[in-house]
Amino acid sequence: MTLAGAGRAPANAGRTLAAGILLCLVAIDGTAANSCPYGTWADFMIGAYHVNPDQHFEDFDSGIGLECQFKPQWAASAGYFRNSLLRPSFYAGAVYTPESLHWGPFRLGAMGGVISGYNFGHFGVGENHRTGLVLVPSAILNFGRFGANILLVPPIPADHLPFTIGLQAKLRLK
Numbered sequence: 001m002t003l004a005g006a007g008r009a010p011a012n013a014g015r016t017l018a019a020g021i022l023l024c025l026v027a028i029d030g031t032a033a034n035s036c037p038y039g040t041w042a043d044f045m046i047g048a049y050h051v052n053p054d055q056h057f058e059d060f061d062s063g064i065g066l067e068c069q070f071k072p073q074w075a076a077s078a079g080y081f082r083n084s085l086l087r088p089s090f091y092a093g094a095v096y097t098p099e100s101l102h103w104g105p106f107r108l109g110a111m112g113g114v115i116s117g118y119n120f121g122h123f124g125v126g127e128n129h130r131t132g133l134v135l136v137p138s139a140i141l142n143f144g145r146f147g148a149n150i151l152l153v154p155p156i157p158a159d160h161l162p163f164t165i166g167l168q169a170k171l172r173l174k
Contacts, residue, residue: 038072116131
């Protein structure tokens, strides 16, 4: 049986991906530092708050990602987390925070990209339409080596997922 046909990732898929991301983090050297001159961050998905849900959703959404800030207002981000529907989610995208919305350690912006693990209905692609595009307004707080991303995830009606506020903790690597 293929992974796509299984409907769920094997139990160790998240651990394997997390180990791979950690291996990449350990392998960061001067070349990576040149690619991310404004910082390389490890992002740790902590959880989510679902606004007025009509059913139960998991609030602890553990995961790990990598963020590469290549301009003061631009970063690339990718990672994995176990979503509120207890499905594996992989994401990749760009984070944009216009300079006019930077106030010291606080910035406002948005992340746009692709994410899996949710039913996007007619707008989704792949098995069960579970991969789609997303635009997520965000607030970013960076203090030295530590930071946080607050993500304002729009509703996903095909999965009955309400407006959600997500939280990531961050650790600056370079």
